[in-house]
Amino acid sequence: MASRGVIGVFLLSALPLLCLELRRGIPDLGIKDLILLCGRVFLLLALLTLIISMTTSLFNSFKSSQTYLKEEEEKNEKRQKLVRKKQQEAQGEKGDEEIVLENASLTSFETTNREAAKRRNLAKPLTEVSPSAEQPSQKQVPDLPEEPSETTEEVVTVALRCLGGKVLRRRFFKSWSSQVLFDWMMKIGYHTSLYGLSTSFPRRPLEVAQDQSLADIGITVDTVLNVEEKEQSN
Incomplete structure:
Protein backbone atom coordinates (compact mmCIF):
# COMPACT_ATOMS: atom_id res chain seq x y z
CA MET A 1 0.00 0.00 0.00
CA GLU A 97 15.25 -34.57 51.67
CA GLU A 98 18.14 -33.37 53.83
CA ILE A 99 15.73 -32.56 56.67
CA VAL A 100 14.11 -35.98 56.34
CA LEU A 101 17.54 -37.67 56.34
CA GLU A 102 18.62 -35.71 59.39
CA ASN A 103 15.43 -36.65 61.22
CA ALA A 104 15.86 -40.27 60.17
CA SER A 105 19.49 -40.27 61.35
CA LEU A 106 18.48 -38.72 64.67
CA THR A 107 15.69 -41.26 65.12
CA SER A 108 18.05 -44.13 64.23
CA PHE A 109 20.65 -42.82 66.68
CA GLU A 110 18.08 -42.56 69.47
CA THR A 111 16.76 -46.04 68.69
CA THR A 112 20.29 -47.47 68.77
CA ASN A 113 20.95 -45.83 72.12
CA ARG A 114 17.71 -47.23 73.56
CA GLU A 115 18.50 -50.72 72.28
CA ALA A 116 22.03 -50.55 73.70
CA ALA A 117 20.60 -49.47 77.07
CA LYS A 118 18.14 -52.38 77.00
CA ARG A 119 20.95 -54.83 76.20
CA ARG A 120 23.02 -53.47 79.09
CA ASN A 121 20.05 -53.78 81.44
CA LEU A 122 19.40 -57.36 80.30
CA ALA A 123 23.05 -58.36 80.59
CA LYS A 124 23.51 -56.73 83.97
CA PRO A 125 22.24 -59.68 86.08
CA LEU A 126 24.57 -62.03 84.19
CA THR A 127 27.66 -59.95 84.86
CA GLU A 128 26.82 -58.94 88.41
CA VAL A 129 29.65 -59.39 90.88
CA SER A 130 30.25 -58.17 94.33
CA PRO A 131 30.31 -54.38 94.80
CA SER A 132 33.91 -54.52 95.87
CA ALA A 133 34.88 -56.19 92.58
CA GLU A 134 32.88 -53.83 90.35
CA GLN A 135 34.00 -50.62 91.97
CA PRO A 136 37.31 -51.18 93.75
CA SER A 137 38.20 -48.66 96.36
CA GLN A 138 41.22 -46.47 96.07
CA LYS A 139 43.09 -48.78 98.45
CA GLN A 140 42.57 -51.78 96.15
CA VAL A 141 44.14 -50.00 93.12
CA PRO A 142 47.90 -50.37 93.41
CA ASP A 143 50.23 -47.51 92.71
CA LEU A 144 52.25 -47.72 89.51
CA PRO A 145 56.01 -47.27 89.56
CA GLU A 146 57.40 -44.09 88.08
CA GLU A 147 57.51 -44.17 84.29
CA PRO A 148 61.06 -44.36 82.89
CA SER A 149 62.30 -41.80 80.38
CA GLU A 150 62.51 -42.45 76.65
CA THR A 151 66.31 -42.47 76.64
CA THR A 152 66.59 -45.22 79.24
CA GLU A 153 67.71 -48.62 77.99
CA GLU A 154 65.72 -51.84 78.37
CA VAL A 155 62.44 -49.92 78.11
CA VAL A 156 59.36 -50.86 76.05
CA THR A 157 56.29 -48.80 75.22
CA VAL A 158 52.93 -50.50 75.64
CA ALA A 159 49.82 -49.08 73.91
CA LEU A 160 46.55 -49.98 75.60
CA ARG A 161 43.52 -49.89 73.27
CA CYS A 162 40.41 -49.36 75.43
CA LEU A 163 36.87 -50.50 74.61
CA GLY A 164 35.74 -47.06 73.46
CA GLY A 165 38.60 -46.81 70.96
CA LYS A 166 40.82 -44.61 73.12
CA VAL A 167 44.52 -45.56 73.10
CA LEU A 168 46.79 -44.95 76.10
CA ARG A 169 50.58 -45.36 76.07
CA ARG A 170 53.09 -45.91 78.87
CA ARG A 171 56.74 -46.98 79.18
CA PHE A 172 57.88 -49.90 81.31
CA PHE A 173 61.16 -51.64 82.08
CA LYS A 174 61.34 -55.11 80.57
CA SER A 175 62.45 -56.45 83.96
CA TRP A 176 59.33 -55.28 85.76
CA SER A 177 56.74 -57.82 86.84
CA SER A 178 54.08 -58.47 84.20
CA GLN A 179 51.47 -57.81 86.90
CA VAL A 180 52.14 -54.10 86.32
CA LEU A 181 50.03 -54.30 83.14
CA PHE A 182 46.94 -55.37 85.11
CA ASP A 183 47.72 -52.72 87.72
CA TRP A 184 47.77 -50.13 84.95
CA MET A 185 44.48 -51.44 83.55
CA MET A 186 42.85 -51.17 86.99
CA LYS A 187 44.31 -47.70 87.42
CA ILE A 188 42.41 -46.41 84.38
CA GLY A 189 39.13 -48.02 85.51
CA TYR A 190 39.03 -51.58 84.14
CA HIS A 191 38.86 -54.10 86.98
CA THR A 192 40.49 -57.46 86.46
CA SER A 193 37.33 -59.31 87.55
CA LEU A 194 35.47 -57.96 84.51
CA TYR A 195 38.18 -57.24 81.95
CA GLY A 196 41.32 -58.83 80.62
CA LEU A 197 44.15 -58.13 78.16
CA SER A 198 44.92 -59.73 74.83
CA THR A 199 47.56 -59.34 72.16
CA SER A 200 46.64 -57.82 68.81
CA PHE A 201 48.27 -60.21 66.35
CA PRO A 202 48.01 -63.04 66.76
CA ARG A 203 45.08 -62.49 69.10
CA ARG A 204 45.44 -64.44 72.34
CA PRO A 205 44.67 -63.75 76.01
CA LEU A 206 47.63 -62.31 77.87
CA GLU A 207 48.70 -64.39 80.88
CA VAL A 208 50.56 -62.47 83.56
CA ALA A 209 52.05 -63.53 86.87
CA GLN A 210 53.71 -61.78 89.76
CA ASP A 211 56.91 -63.79 89.35
CA GLN A 212 57.16 -63.29 85.55
CA SER A 213 58.66 -60.17 83.99
CA LEU A 214 57.45 -58.43 80.86
CA ALA A 215 60.30 -60.04 78.94
CA ASP A 216 59.26 -63.46 80.24
CA ILE A 217 55.73 -63.15 78.74
CA GLY A 218 57.13 -61.97 75.40
CA ILE A 219 56.91 -58.17 75.65
CA THR A 220 60.41 -57.25 74.54
CA VAL A 221 59.48 -54.62 71.93
CA ASP A 222 56.83 -51.91 71.67
CA THR A 223 53.47 -53.70 71.88
CA VAL A 224 49.74 -52.98 71.45
CA LEU A 225 47.36 -54.69 73.89
CA ASN A 226 43.55 -54.75 73.80
CA VAL A 227 41.22 -54.40 76.76
CA GLU A 228 38.47 -57.03 76.42
CA GLU A 229 35.44 -57.83 78.50
CA LYS A 230 35.48 -61.24 80.13
CA GLU A 231 32.69 -63.71 79.53
CA GLN A 232 30.73 -64.13 82.74
CA SER A 233 29.22 -67.46 83.64
CA ASN A 234 25.62 -67.75 84.87
Missing part, protein backbone atom coordinates in the same frame (compact mmCIF):
# COMPACT_ATOMS: atom_id res chain seq x y z
CA ALA A 2 2.82 2.38 0.82
CA SER A 3 4.62 1.65 -2.47
CA ARG A 4 1.44 2.32 -4.46
CA GLY A 5 0.98 5.66 -2.73
CA VAL A 6 4.56 6.63 -3.51
CA ILE A 7 4.15 5.65 -7.16
CA GLY A 8 1.00 7.73 -7.35
CA VAL A 9 2.82 10.74 -5.94
CA PHE A 10 5.57 10.37 -8.53
CA LEU A 11 3.00 10.08 -11.32
CA LEU A 12 1.29 13.25 -10.20
CA SER A 13 4.64 15.05 -9.99
CA ALA A 14 5.54 13.87 -13.49
CA LEU A 15 2.35 15.18 -15.11
CA PRO A 16 3.40 18.86 -14.90
CA LEU A 17 6.70 17.99 -16.53
CA LEU A 18 4.87 16.17 -19.31
CA CYS A 19 2.52 19.09 -19.88
CA LEU A 20 5.47 21.51 -19.95
CA GLU A 21 7.24 19.43 -22.58
CA LEU A 22 4.10 19.14 -24.62
CA ARG A 23 3.58 22.91 -24.45
CA ARG A 24 7.11 23.63 -25.52
CA GLY A 25 7.07 21.13 -28.37
CA ILE A 26 3.50 21.61 -29.66
CA PRO A 27 4.50 23.51 -32.86
CA ASP A 28 6.99 20.88 -34.02
CA LEU A 29 5.68 17.86 -32.00
CA GLY A 30 5.21 14.80 -34.12
CA ILE A 31 4.13 11.28 -33.44
CA LYS A 32 7.71 10.10 -33.11
CA ASP A 33 8.56 12.81 -30.61
CA LEU A 34 5.43 12.01 -28.62
CA ILE A 35 6.35 8.33 -28.48
CA LEU A 36 9.90 9.17 -27.31
CA LEU A 37 8.56 11.49 -24.64
CA CYS A 38 6.15 8.85 -23.39
CA GLY A 39 8.99 6.32 -23.38
CA ARG A 40 11.15 8.60 -21.26
CA VAL A 41 8.32 9.15 -18.82
CA PHE A 42 7.59 5.43 -18.52
CA LEU A 43 11.33 4.67 -18.16
CA LEU A 44 11.55 7.20 -15.36
CA LEU A 45 8.50 5.69 -13.67
CA ALA A 46 9.93 2.17 -14.01
CA LEU A 47 13.21 3.30 -12.48
CA LEU A 48 11.41 4.98 -9.59
CA THR A 49 9.26 1.89 -9.07
CA LEU A 50 12.34 -0.34 -8.93
CA ILE A 51 14.02 1.94 -6.39
CA ILE A 52 10.89 2.09 -4.27
CA SER A 53 10.44 -1.71 -4.38
CA MET A 54 14.02 -2.35 -3.34
CA THR A 55 13.77 0.20 -0.54
CA THR A 56 10.50 -1.30 0.66
CA SER A 57 11.97 -4.84 0.58
CA LEU A 58 14.99 -3.77 2.59
CA PHE A 59 12.79 -1.99 5.10
CA ASN A 60 10.49 -4.99 5.45
CA SER A 61 13.49 -7.32 5.81
CA PHE A 62 14.99 -5.15 8.52
CA LYS A 63 11.68 -4.93 10.30
CA SER A 64 11.24 -8.73 10.09
CA SER A 65 14.71 -9.30 11.51
CA GLN A 66 13.98 -6.96 14.39
CA THR A 67 10.72 -8.77 15.08
CA TYR A 68 12.48 -12.15 14.93
CA LEU A 69 15.18 -11.01 17.34
CA LYS A 70 12.58 -9.69 19.73
CA GLU A 71 10.68 -12.97 19.62
CA GLU A 72 13.89 -14.92 20.25
CA GLU A 73 14.72 -12.72 23.24
CA GLU A 74 11.26 -13.33 24.67
CA LYS A 75 11.65 -17.08 24.16
CA ASN A 76 15.07 -17.04 25.86
CA GLU A 77 13.65 -15.11 28.81
CA LYS A 78 10.84 -17.65 29.14
CA ARG A 79 13.34 -20.53 29.01
CA GLN A 80 15.54 -18.89 31.67
CA LYS A 81 12.53 -18.31 33.93
CA LEU A 82 11.50 -21.95 33.50
CA VAL A 83 15.04 -23.18 34.26
CA ARG A 84 15.28 -20.97 37.38
CA LYS A 85 11.90 -22.22 38.55
CA LYS A 86 12.97 -25.85 38.12
CA GLN A 87 16.24 -25.17 39.98
CA GLN A 88 14.37 -23.56 42.86
CA GLU A 89 11.98 -26.50 43.02
CA ALA A 90 14.92 -28.95 42.93
CA GLN A 91 16.70 -27.05 45.72
CA GLY A 92 13.51 -27.04 47.76
CA GLU A 93 13.10 -30.79 47.30
CA LYS A 94 16.77 -31.33 48.17
CA GLY A 95 16.35 -29.30 51.35
CA ASP A 96 13.32 -31.35 52.31
Whole structure:
Protein backbone atom coordinates (compact mmCIF):
# COMPACT_ATOMS: atom_id res chain seq x y z
CA MET A 1 0.00 0.00 0.00
CA ALA A 2 2.82 2.38 0.82
CA SER A 3 4.62 1.65 -2.47
CA ARG A 4 1.44 2.32 -4.46
CA GLY A 5 0.98 5.66 -2.73
CA VAL A 6 4.56 6.63 -3.51
CA ILE A 7 4.15 5.65 -7.16
CA GLY A 8 1.00 7.73 -7.35
CA VAL A 9 2.82 10.74 -5.94
CA PHE A 10 5.57 10.37 -8.53
CA LEU A 11 3.00 10.08 -11.32
CA LEU A 12 1.29 13.25 -10.20
CA SER A 13 4.64 15.05 -9.99
CA ALA A 14 5.54 13.87 -13.49
CA LEU A 15 2.35 15.18 -15.11
CA PRO A 16 3.40 18.86 -14.90
CA LEU A 17 6.70 17.99 -16.53
CA LEU A 18 4.87 16.17 -19.31
CA CYS A 19 2.52 19.09 -19.88
CA LEU A 20 5.47 21.51 -19.95
CA GLU A 21 7.24 19.43 -22.58
CA LEU A 22 4.10 19.14 -24.62
CA ARG A 23 3.58 22.91 -24.45
CA ARG A 24 7.11 23.63 -25.52
CA GLY A 25 7.07 21.13 -28.37
CA ILE A 26 3.50 21.61 -29.66
CA PRO A 27 4.50 23.51 -32.86
CA ASP A 28 6.99 20.88 -34.02
CA LEU A 29 5.68 17.86 -32.00
CA GLY A 30 5.21 14.80 -34.12
CA ILE A 31 4.13 11.28 -33.44
CA LYS A 32 7.71 10.10 -33.11
CA ASP A 33 8.56 12.81 -30.61
CA LEU A 34 5.43 12.01 -28.62
CA ILE A 35 6.35 8.33 -28.48
CA LEU A 36 9.90 9.17 -27.31
CA LEU A 37 8.56 11.49 -24.64
CA CYS A 38 6.15 8.85 -23.39
CA GLY A 39 8.99 6.32 -23.38
CA ARG A 40 11.15 8.60 -21.26
CA VAL A 41 8.32 9.15 -18.82
CA PHE A 42 7.59 5.43 -18.52
CA LEU A 43 11.33 4.67 -18.16
CA LEU A 44 11.55 7.20 -15.36
CA LEU A 45 8.50 5.69 -13.67
CA ALA A 46 9.93 2.17 -14.01
CA LEU A 47 13.21 3.30 -12.48
CA LEU A 48 11.41 4.98 -9.59
CA THR A 49 9.26 1.89 -9.07
CA LEU A 50 12.34 -0.34 -8.93
CA ILE A 51 14.02 1.94 -6.39
CA ILE A 52 10.89 2.09 -4.27
CA SER A 53 10.44 -1.71 -4.38
CA MET A 54 14.02 -2.35 -3.34
CA THR A 55 13.77 0.20 -0.54
CA THR A 56 10.50 -1.30 0.66
CA SER A 57 11.97 -4.84 0.58
CA LEU A 58 14.99 -3.77 2.59
CA PHE A 59 12.79 -1.99 5.10
CA ASN A 60 10.49 -4.99 5.45
CA SER A 61 13.49 -7.32 5.81
CA PHE A 62 14.99 -5.15 8.52
CA LYS A 63 11.68 -4.93 10.30
CA SER A 64 11.24 -8.73 10.09
CA SER A 65 14.71 -9.30 11.51
CA GLN A 66 13.98 -6.96 14.39
CA THR A 67 10.72 -8.77 15.08
CA TYR A 68 12.48 -12.15 14.93
CA LEU A 69 15.18 -11.01 17.34
CA LYS A 70 12.58 -9.69 19.73
CA GLU A 71 10.68 -12.97 19.62
CA GLU A 72 13.89 -14.92 20.25
CA GLU A 73 14.72 -12.72 23.24
CA GLU A 74 11.26 -13.33 24.67
CA LYS A 75 11.65 -17.08 24.16
CA ASN A 76 15.07 -17.04 25.86
CA GLU A 77 13.65 -15.11 28.81
CA LYS A 78 10.84 -17.65 29.14
CA ARG A 79 13.34 -20.53 29.01
CA GLN A 80 15.54 -18.89 31.67
CA LYS A 81 12.53 -18.31 33.93
CA LEU A 82 11.50 -21.95 33.50
CA VAL A 83 15.04 -23.18 34.26
CA ARG A 84 15.28 -20.97 37.38
CA LYS A 85 11.90 -22.22 38.55
CA LYS A 86 12.97 -25.85 38.12
CA GLN A 87 16.24 -25.17 39.98
CA GLN A 88 14.37 -23.56 42.86
CA GLU A 89 11.98 -26.50 43.02
CA ALA A 90 14.92 -28.95 42.93
CA GLN A 91 16.70 -27.05 45.72
CA GLY A 92 13.51 -27.04 47.76
CA GLU A 93 13.10 -30.79 47.30
CA LYS A 94 16.77 -31.33 48.17
CA GLY A 95 16.35 -29.30 51.35
CA ASP A 96 13.32 -31.35 52.31
CA GLU A 97 15.25 -34.57 51.67
CA GLU A 98 18.14 -33.37 53.83
CA ILE A 99 15.73 -32.56 56.67
CA VAL A 100 14.11 -35.98 56.34
CA LEU A 101 17.54 -37.67 56.34
CA GLU A 102 18.62 -35.71 59.39
CA ASN A 103 15.43 -36.65 61.22
CA ALA A 104 15.86 -40.27 60.17
CA SER A 105 19.49 -40.27 61.35
CA LEU A 106 18.48 -38.72 64.67
CA THR A 107 15.69 -41.26 65.12
CA SER A 108 18.05 -44.13 64.23
CA PHE A 109 20.65 -42.82 66.68
CA GLU A 110 18.08 -42.56 69.47
CA THR A 111 16.76 -46.04 68.69
CA THR A 112 20.29 -47.47 68.77
CA ASN A 113 20.95 -45.83 72.12
CA ARG A 114 17.71 -47.23 73.56
CA GLU A 115 18.50 -50.72 72.28
CA ALA A 116 22.03 -50.55 73.70
CA ALA A 117 20.60 -49.47 77.07
CA LYS A 118 18.14 -52.38 77.00
CA ARG A 119 20.95 -54.83 76.20
CA ARG A 120 23.02 -53.47 79.09
CA ASN A 121 20.05 -53.78 81.44
CA LEU A 122 19.40 -57.36 80.30
CA ALA A 123 23.05 -58.36 80.59
CA LYS A 124 23.51 -56.73 83.97
CA PRO A 125 22.24 -59.68 86.08
CA LEU A 126 24.57 -62.03 84.19
CA THR A 127 27.66 -59.95 84.86
CA GLU A 128 26.82 -58.94 88.41
CA VAL A 129 29.65 -59.39 90.88
CA SER A 130 30.25 -58.17 94.33
CA PRO A 131 30.31 -54.38 94.80
CA SER A 132 33.91 -54.52 95.87
CA ALA A 133 34.88 -56.19 92.58
CA GLU A 134 32.88 -53.83 90.35
CA GLN A 135 34.00 -50.62 91.97
CA PRO A 136 37.31 -51.18 93.75
CA SER A 137 38.20 -48.66 96.36
CA GLN A 138 41.22 -46.47 96.07
CA LYS A 139 43.09 -48.78 98.45
CA GLN A 140 42.57 -51.78 96.15
CA VAL A 141 44.14 -50.00 93.12
CA PRO A 142 47.90 -50.37 93.41
CA ASP A 143 50.23 -47.51 92.71
CA LEU A 144 52.25 -47.72 89.51
CA PRO A 145 56.01 -47.27 89.56
CA GLU A 146 57.40 -44.09 88.08
CA GLU A 147 57.51 -44.17 84.29
CA PRO A 148 61.06 -44.36 82.89
CA SER A 149 62.30 -41.80 80.38
CA GLU A 150 62.51 -42.45 76.65
CA THR A 151 66.31 -42.47 76.64
CA THR A 152 66.59 -45.22 79.24
CA GLU A 153 67.71 -48.62 77.99
CA GLU A 154 65.72 -51.84 78.37
CA VAL A 155 62.44 -49.92 78.11
CA VAL A 156 59.36 -50.86 76.05
CA THR A 157 56.29 -48.80 75.22
CA VAL A 158 52.93 -50.50 75.64
CA ALA A 159 49.82 -49.08 73.91
CA LEU A 160 46.55 -49.98 75.60
CA ARG A 161 43.52 -49.89 73.27
CA CYS A 162 40.41 -49.36 75.43
CA LEU A 163 36.87 -50.50 74.61
CA GLY A 164 35.74 -47.06 73.46
CA GLY A 165 38.60 -46.81 70.96
CA LYS A 166 40.82 -44.61 73.12
CA VAL A 167 44.52 -45.56 73.10
CA LEU A 168 46.79 -44.95 76.10
CA ARG A 169 50.58 -45.36 76.07
CA ARG A 170 53.09 -45.91 78.87
CA ARG A 171 56.74 -46.98 79.18
CA PHE A 172 57.88 -49.90 81.31
CA PHE A 173 61.16 -51.64 82.08
CA LYS A 174 61.34 -55.11 80.57
CA SER A 175 62.45 -56.45 83.96
CA TRP A 176 59.33 -55.28 85.76
CA SER A 177 56.74 -57.82 86.84
CA SER A 178 54.08 -58.47 84.20
CA GLN A 179 51.47 -57.81 86.90
CA VAL A 180 52.14 -54.10 86.32
CA LEU A 181 50.03 -54.30 83.14
CA PHE A 182 46.94 -55.37 85.11
CA ASP A 183 47.72 -52.72 87.72
CA TRP A 184 47.77 -50.13 84.95
CA MET A 185 44.48 -51.44 83.55
CA MET A 186 42.85 -51.17 86.99
CA LYS A 187 44.31 -47.70 87.42
CA ILE A 188 42.41 -46.41 84.38
CA GLY A 189 39.13 -48.02 85.51
CA TYR A 190 39.03 -51.58 84.14
CA HIS A 191 38.86 -54.10 86.98
CA THR A 192 40.49 -57.46 86.46
CA SER A 193 37.33 -59.31 87.55
CA LEU A 194 35.47 -57.96 84.51
CA TYR A 195 38.18 -57.24 81.95
CA GLY A 196 41.32 -58.83 80.62
CA LEU A 197 44.15 -58.13 78.16
CA SER A 198 44.92 -59.73 74.83
CA THR A 199 47.56 -59.34 72.16
CA SER A 200 46.64 -57.82 68.81
CA PHE A 201 48.27 -60.21 66.35
CA PRO A 202 48.01 -63.04 66.76
CA ARG A 203 45.08 -62.49 69.10
CA ARG A 204 45.44 -64.44 72.34
CA PRO A 205 44.67 -63.75 76.01
CA LEU A 206 47.63 -62.31 77.87
CA GLU A 207 48.70 -64.39 80.88
CA VAL A 208 50.56 -62.47 83.56
CA ALA A 209 52.05 -63.53 86.87
CA GLN A 210 53.71 -61.78 89.76
CA ASP A 211 56.91 -63.79 89.35
CA GLN A 212 57.16 -63.29 85.55
CA SER A 213 58.66 -60.17 83.99
CA LEU A 214 57.45 -58.43 80.86
CA ALA A 215 60.30 -60.04 78.94
CA ASP A 216 59.26 -63.46 80.24
CA ILE A 217 55.73 -63.15 78.74
CA GLY A 218 57.13 -61.97 75.40
CA ILE A 219 56.91 -58.17 75.65
CA THR A 220 60.41 -57.25 74.54
CA VAL A 221 59.48 -54.62 71.93
CA ASP A 222 56.83 -51.91 71.67
CA THR A 223 53.47 -53.70 71.88
CA VAL A 224 49.74 -52.98 71.45
CA LEU A 225 47.36 -54.69 73.89
CA ASN A 226 43.55 -54.75 73.80
CA VAL A 227 41.22 -54.40 76.76
CA GLU A 228 38.47 -57.03 76.42
CA GLU A 229 35.44 -57.83 78.50
CA LYS A 230 35.48 -61.24 80.13
CA GLU A 231 32.69 -63.71 79.53
CA GLN A 232 30.73 -64.13 82.74
CA SER A 233 29.22 -67.46 83.64
CA ASN A 234 25.62 -67.75 84.87
